[in-house]
Amino acid sequence: MFEVTADNRLRRLIIVGDRVLIRPKSPNDRTNSGLYLPPTVTEREQVQTGYVIKVGPGYPIPVPAEDEPWKETEEKVKYMPLQAKEGDVAIFLQRNAIDLEYDGEKYVIVPQSSILMLDRSEDLFE
Numbered sequence: 033m034f035e036v037t038a039d040n041r042l043r044r045l046i047i048v049g050d051r052v053l054i055r056p057k058s059p060n061d062r063t064n065s066g067l068y069l070p071p072t073v074t075e076r077e078q079v080q081t082g083y084v085i086k087v088g089p090g091y092p093i094p095v096p097a098e099d100e101p102w103k104e105t106e107e108k109v110k111y112m113p114l115q116a117k118e119g120d121v122a123i124f125l126q127r128n129a130i131d132l133e134y135d136g137e138k139y140v141i142v143p144q145s146s147i148l149m150l151d152r153s154e155d156l157f158e
Contacts, residue, residue: 054129054139056139085118093110
């Protein structure tokens, strides 16, 4: 359900740079004493939790300058990969998140610098 498979449309998405696509967990709509909170309160919490769906390639690494300018250079971009992996549970700062809806589901895109902690469980989707 949360995974990127060949038969769903998430496979076609390309996340750019150091961004991470997260499907937020349903927020806790009750306080510890049992009072129901309005949706505006739960959506504005500073720290949110969600499932990492897709990650970008990472931070681009600059190509070193050649000492021989007559040589033809091949512009291959190299990236330093991100720590987040598909299937992780991420705790992230909501203030840097960009909310979007894709294919009827709510997602957020956050830069890796907004992710505070990752929980990597092997049996997360089971």
